[in-house]
Amino acid sequence: MTDTKTDVVLFGTGMVSEVISVYLDRYSDLNVLAYTVDRDFLPEGGTFNGKPAVPWDEIERHYPPGSVSLLGPLTYKGLNSVRRDRYLEGKAKGYAFASFIHPDCHINTDAIGEHCIILEANIIQPFASIGDNVIIWSGNHIGHHVSVGDHCFIASQVGIAGATTIGPECYLGGQAGLVHGITLGARCAVLNAAVVKANLPEGSVVSGEAAPIKPFPSKRIAHLL
Structure with missing residues (x-):
């Protein structure tokens, strides 16, 4: 890591964003300056994890392109379509994206x-x-x-x-x-x-089968473990 950090706005205000924020703080040259999320999911008070949280449709007013990079959304929601759409929208707005x-x-x-x-x-x-x-x-x-x-x-x-x-x-x-x-x-x-x-x-779904519960208690195999 270098002494100079790159400011990023992280997309999301849930548990995964909390987790990734810790990784970035400990292991990267990225500084989470703020968070953004779709307006319907904006946290009460406009803050998350002790930092500003702004609606996605206003991000350019608060953190214009060139002043920050973006990271996220950190989700597979909609079979990755939400992350795909916000990524493409961010690029269209002129933002760079961090890794x-x-x-x-x-x-x-x-x-x-x-x-x-x-x-x-x-x-x-x-x-x-x-x-x-x-x-x-x-x-x-x-x-x-x-x-x-x-x-x-x-x-x-x-x-x-x-x-x-x-x-x-x-x-x-x-x-x-x-x-x-x-x-x-x-x-x-x-x-x-x-x-x-x-x-x-394209579009296939594959699901594994759960192992069945055996019709005897674990004490019967205690000598094997």
Whole structure:
């Protein structure tokens, strides 16, 4: 980190914004100057986390382009469409967007797009590429020659085998697994713990099955544990 910090306005006033604010404060050269959110979700009193919170439709009046960068929204709401739309709106207004990559990552590619948030303990292997406006939560493996499209959200403990292509606006839930060399079309939703072994057409939903509860108590297997 440098002595000079870049001022950012963070989009969102919820728990995830609180979490990302801590990461930025501890591990980045970004200074959260204020928060913004759609007017219907503006917090009472116009403050959040001890700093100003302004409506998105007035952000240019309070923090004009060139004076700050933007970061967020930090959400997969609407299958990433909310984050996509606000990102495109912000660019149309003339704002630059910041990125955050946690220092405790092993990233072996330079092909990382703009406005990406990559949290700790991620492994991204050589020849992988990450698009614009992508959020990658903690502890994932993204294999060699994988392509992740724009506006995707990858939760935690996801394993993506090499040479897999993930289309734009996809959501990969926690502990999902994708085998080698497959292609996911745009706006696919791979839910928690699902395993994908074949190509998915655009807009597909894949859900894993919960393990059934066994019809005997845990004391019966105590000698095994």
